[in-house]
Amino acid sequence: MTFQTILMAILIFGFLIVIHEFGHFIFAKLSGVVVEEFAIGMGPKLFGYQGKETKYSLRLIPMGGYCQMLGEDAEDYQRGSFNSKSKLARILILSAGSLMNLLGCIVLLMIIFFIVGVPSTTLDLVERDYPAYEAGLRQGDTIVAIEGKDVDSWEDVTSQISSAEEKIYSVDVLRDGQLLNFSIASKFDEELNQHRIGITSLREKSIFSSFTNGFKQTFLYGKLILESIGQLFTGEVSTDSLTGPIGIVxxxxxxxxxxxxxxxxxxxxxxxxxxxxxxxxxxxxxxxxILFVIIEAIKGSPVSPEKEGKIHFVGFALLMVVAIFVAYNDILRLR
Incomplete structure (x- = not known):
């Protein structure tokens, strides 16, 4: 691993953790909870500034961070404490970190789509020696239907043109305001190991398309992650495939x-x-x-802080065991 790689990994993790903790911080402030300290990094303090209510600090280890709220881990119901707030407020504060990471994913993907553009149904390249060119499709044509089914996006085009088998497709395109129809047979590409007709989309750059596709791609990533978690529990995916910080670097x-x-x-x-x-x-x-707050709402009284603390401690210990196991696998993969 090079110094540049380690530095980039620290910047990525640092940014994502800071926005996570900032989510807790801003929702706590909006809810009237006293934030005692907002720290970037862990370990010994390098720099600190005492604000009107909150101490802001930069700490030695450039990984992690925290938002320490008044009475967060104690049976404290004084004014301004975390436990003095309504159940809904506490749930919002606790979920705010994940909401900020969700928003972070959307924004990062929006930036990507604005840089590279979003695939459209207009053709940028029609490859010679491939069926689309031989049939008569040309650069600038806009695909409006395949097999009589309207297409509104490049995803519609790729989903309707199967790469698994050779087939003749009826393709309607718009050229200079004129609607044209072409019959195009797919051709097997040995290099890509799939059937193709030989077309490439023109990428369009706009704030609106970047915004909508940022949301769509985030939803797709989230769906894939949830499916993977489910497959871990069913045994379809091995725990050996898990990757930790070392593997991510x-x-x-x-x-x-x-x-x-x-x-x-x-x-x-x-x-x-x-x-x-x-x-x-x-x-x-x-x-x-959040689950403990929901349990409190159902049973009408909070779970004993001692019991909740013990459960969190056991959970943390188990997470550390998993982290060590994942780190060990990461190291083996690097050898």
């Missing part, structure tokens, strides 16, 4: 070889992973604390 190095877009995309994936993982009802994580 290695992936950061690989993404840097492909440029800033690949690095931003990796940061977006990590951000949505953090959002989902932290909201799961796993002891010691935000999701578990």
């Amino acid at each position: 290695s992936v950061v190095g690989q993404s840097m070889e492909y440029g800033i877009v690949a690095v931003l995309n990796l940061a977006a994936v990590i951000s949505i992973n953090l959002a989902i993982f932290n909201i799961l009802p796993i002891p010691a994580l935000d999701g578990s604390r």
Whole structure:
């Protein structure tokens, strides 16, 4: 691992953790909770500033951070304490970190789509020696229907043109205001190991398309992550496939070889992973604390702080065991 790779990994993790903790911070402030300290990093303090109510600090280890609220881990109901607020307010404060990571993923993907553009149904390249060109399609044509079915996006085009088998497609295109129809047979590409007709989309750059596609891609990533978590429990995916910080640093190095877009995309994936993982009802994580607030609402009284603390402690210990196991696998993969 190079110094640049480690530095980039620290910047990515640092940014994502800071926005996570800032989510807790801003929602706590809006709810009237006293934030005693907002720290970036962990370990010994390098720099500190005491504000009117909150101490802001920069700490030695450039990983992690925290938002320490008044009475957060104690049976404290004084004015301004976390426990003095309504159940809804507490749930919002606890979920705010994941909401910020979700928003971070959307924003990062929006930036990516604005840089590279969004695929449209207009053709940028029609490859010679491929069926689309031979049939008569040309650069600038806009595909409006395939097999009689309207297409509104490039995803519609790729989903309707199967790469698994050879087939003749009826394609309607708009050219200079005129609607034209072409019959195009797919051709097997040995290099890509799939059937193609030989067309490439023209990418369009706009704030609106970047915004909508940022949301769509975030939803897709979230869906894939949840499916993977489900497959871990069913045994369809092995625990050996789990990757921790060490493995991610290695992936950061690989993404840097492909440029800033690949690095931003990796940061977006990590951000949505953090959002989902932290909201799961796993002891010691935000999701578990939200669960305790819901239990309090159902039973009419809070769970004993001692019992909740013990559960979080056991959960944290188990997370550390998992972290060691994942780190061990990461190291083996690096050898």
